[in-house]
Amino acid sequence: MGGLRESTTTSATTLNRVEPLRRTTLNLLFAAVYTCAIFTLLYHHAQTLLFQSKTLLSFSIALSLLVADMVLAFMWSTTQSFRMCPVHRREYPENLKKVTERDKFPGPDVFICTADPNKEPPMGVVNTALSVMAYDYPTEKISAYISDDGGSAFTLFAFMEAAKFASHWLPFCRKKDVMERNPDAYFASNHSWNSETEKIKMMYKSMKMRVEHVVETGKVNDEYITLDQEREAFDKWTDRFTRQDHPTIIQVLLESSKDKDITGNYLPNLVYVSREKSKTSHHYFKAGALNVMLRVSATMSNAPIVLTLECDMYSNDPKTPLRALCYVSDPNIEPNLAYVQFPQRFREINKNDIYASEFKRLFELNPIGFDGLRGPNYLGTGAFFSRRAFFGDPLTFIAPEIVELSPDHAVEEPIKLPSILSLAHHVGGCNYENQTNWGSKIGFRYGSLVEDYFTGYKLHCEGWRSIFCHPERPAFYGGAPTNLLDMLNQNKRWTIGLLEVTFSKYSPVTFGIRRMGLMGLGYSHLAFWPSFSIPITVYAFLPQLALLSGVTIFPKVSEPLFFLYAFLFLGAYGQEFLDFVLEGETFGKWWNDQRIWMIKGLSSYLFGFTEYLLNSLGISALGFNVTSKVVDDELSKRYDQEIFEFGAPSPMFVPITMAAILNFFSFSWGFLQIIRGIGDLQGLFLQMLLSGFVMVNCWPIYEAIVLRSDKGKLPAKVTVIATFLAWALYYTATSLIFK
Numbered sequence: 001m002g003g004l005r006e007s008t009t010t011s012a013t014t015l016n017r018v019e020p021l022r023r024t025t026l027n028l029l030f031a032a033v034y035t036c037a038i039f040t041l042l043y044h045h046a047q048t049l050l051f052q053s054k055t056l057l058s059f060s061i062a063l064s065l066l067v068a069d070m071v072l073a074f075m076w077s078t079t080q081s082f083r084m085c086p087v088h089r090r091e092y093p094e095n096l097k098k099v100t101e102r103d104k105f106p107g108p109d110v111f112i113c114t115a116d117p118n119k120e121p122p123m124g125v126v127n128t129a130l131s132v133m134a135y136d137y138p139t140e141k142i143s144a145y146i147s148d149d150g151g152s153a154f155t156l157f158a159f160m161e162a163a164k165f166a167s168h169w170l171p172f173c174r175k176k177d178v179m180e181r182n183p184d185a186y187f188a189s190n191h192s193w194n195s196e197t198e199k200i201k202m203m204y205k206s207m208k209m210r211v212e213h214v215v216e217t218g219k220v221n222d223e224y225i226t227l228d229q230e231r232e233a234f235d236k237w238t239d240r241f242t243r244q245d246h247p248t249i250i251q252v253l254l255e256s257s258k259d260k261d262i263t264g265n266y267l268p269n270l271v272y273v274s275r276e277k278s279k280t281s282h283h284y285f286k287a288g289a290l291n292v293m294l295r296v297s298a299t300m301s302n303a304p305i306v307l308t309l310e311c312d313m314y315s316n317d318p319k320t321p322l323r324a325l326c327y328v329s330d331p332n333i334e335p336n337l338a339y340v341q342f343p344q345r346f347r348e349i350n351k352n353d354i355y356a357s358e359f360k361r362l363f364e365l366n367p368i369g370f371d372g373l374r375g376p377n378y379l380g381t382g383a384f385f386s387r388r389a390f391f392g393d394p395l396t397f398i399a400p401e402i403v404e405l406s407p408d409h410a411v412e413e414p415i416k417l418p419s420i421l422s423l424a425h426h427v428g429g430c431n432y433e434n435q436t437n438w439g440s441k442i443g444f445r446y447g448s449l450v451e452d453y454f455t456g457y458k459l460h461c462e463g464w465r466s467i468f469c470h471p472e473r474p475a476f477y478g479g480a481p482t483n484l485l486d487m488l489n490q491n492k493r494w495t496i497g498l499l500e501v502t503f504s505k506y507s508p509v510t511f512g513i514r515r516m517g518l519m520g521l522g523y524s525h526l527a528f529w530p531s532f533s534i535p536i537t538v539y540a541f542l543p544q545l546a547l548l549s550g551v552t553i554f555p556k557v558s559e560p561l562f563f564l565y566a567f568l569f570l571g572a573y574g575q576e577f578l579d580f581v582l583e584g585e586t587f588g589k590w591w592n593d594q595r596i597w598m599i600k601g602l603s604s605y606l607f608g609f610t611e612y613l614l615n616s617l618g619i620s621a622l623g624f625n626v627t628s629k630v631v632d633d634e635l636s637k638r639y640d641q642e643i644f645e646f647g648a649p650s651p652m653f654v655p656i657t658m659a660a661i662l663n664f665f666s667f668s669w670g671f672l673q674i675i676r677g678i679g680d681l682q683g684l685f686l687q688m689l690l691s692g693f694v695m696v697n698c699w700p701i702y703e704a705i706v707l708r709s710d711k712g713k714l715p716a717k718v719t720v721i722a723t724f725l726a727w728a729l730y731y732t733a734t735s736l737i738f739k
């Protein structure tokens, strides 16, 4: 409850305020009633299983329903940790000057990760970097480090161009007090036009043209290279250089103590880093890249604050570091504050967010809930860390192997000094971490594809706290997948990463709950996300197959247990809906969120689980499939019209399509029976209702099978395979199981 001790009143020097949400008491009351209802249902299932299941069929049905409902009950109960003490916060950056002088502000080292110039266009990364370099903050204290895991000369070229453009862009933003300091966003917004704006726009366009030309042609033309230093840098891309095998490349593009903008003000440090890669070493994906950034930056600037950003997550508010400072400088919070997390917000999401890309629950509702405990989980981007938090718990400092990496080591020499550069190259090497604590006890933690979840979790277990800073104007904006397959693949990777933690010795259900109580329960909820696939699969197929065979598996409308089912269903859905709307969302977004939850249960969670299993058995290796940030015009048009994008014939679409087909037939069959007066409406009512509900949710799939002819429709191959498998399932069920 650390957060609730913080200030709830304001004065002229108040930096932040916390307000517990009023719905907490109601949540507690509802939880008590709902828990009784869950136990009643589980008791009913257990009784049916033990005393009424006389045949293998009835035993299997009762067992499946018991398991499905136990998973739902577990997942519901773990969400209570987010509902016990949710809080809202406010910060007052205008009071900072009364507490600290501006030249005493701590410097932030900003890490921007990119891994593939084809999926993450260099111009996007440049825009992100420019938006933070132009922060409304003492510029010479900012250092931007670009981590290029793609080892791409094009990305380096883009940043050489960006360094030149920054000397015009930064003073322009200051002079015009620009809010959108990402040039692309600024030029696309409504702003006043004058010759100065026109001039800088032309400058930006010509830079963009050069960078895109280089990426398109696959070559950095000689005409674009003006300095010997630049030529030397590109010479490192020899014939033997590959993305998976190359030496460390570190290029200081701007040096804050020397380079000035066109108005004579110092510029921030800008450093390009591509860590060493070799086919024989494990690189630990993004976590490995971030640890290299921690070390390289320690040798060059060693700022006490570290901001991690994904390549497409640009700053939308230049005052964001001041907001973070309102917590970092608060002595009531600071001693054990590991990070201040800003929510991930997304631009260009369609009106009703058809893929639930905003992840309202994950990126906003859960963090608000966690914030009243030890703080939000780390979301991988938009977090201001205290560098000290990466070196042991709040009370025990774990010293790194060399003193230069220690958070309190002051760097007093210029970053281009050969000794500094040589040390930076050394700590960026792929064998540097051998026999060290990196990834286990210090730095970002290894062992999971969701390094953000795992690192935040381990920090909380160690006794650190975090703060959720959620200002009205989004602090950062990023892009989200605009087609179903990208979204499902992203979720599949998260599923695998979460399962890696679930089945590790640090599993939140054992280690986490022991260490952190309620917080551990919340982390268990996240870790067990993939288990939703069990009830979703059971409820998408079992009652429908029973319905097609005329077998009743739920209570009749006239039985008291019917009301128990109705209460449990409406209660869980209703509470989720209220959480959504009370945080300002619409019915449409909530509806799509629950639809996508079902779709994931039948695709990414199932496939993620299978991949995790295959990997555990040593049959396949895990990879980090980077989410594409490329915008396709035709696809974007369909996305804006809220049309689901299938397109590619992926196996992940098969179970969803099977569910759509089976539910359609079971509902239609039940309906016909009732019209003909043969069916037992009372007994089959809940099964019919469930089929109808799934059908409504599957509407985009029916559309994609039957009504559409565009490129994004469901591939015929998927429909044929799913129809055959659905028929096989029906045949097996009706002729062998329900006969």
Ligand SMILES: O=c1ccn([C@@H]2O[C@H](COP(=O)(O)OP(=O)(O)O[C@H]3O[C@H](CO)[C@@H](O)[C@H](O)[C@H]3O)[C@@H](O)[C@H]2O)c(=O)[nH]1
Pocket: 113, 114, 115, 116, 120, 147, 149, 284, 285, 286, 289, 309, 310, 311, 312, 379, 380, 381, 449, 450, 451, 452, 453, 490, 494, 624, 625, 626, 627, 628
């Ligand atoms: O070997 C790698 C793989 C990825 N990345 C970078 O990691 C970031 C995240 O990759 P992305 O494909 O965009 O993953 P998403 O699933 O979209 O990102 C979410 O999930 C990740 C894993 O949990 C978190 O790190 C992110 O912050 C979070 O937004 C990107 O900037 C990549 O360039 C690397 O630097 N090296």
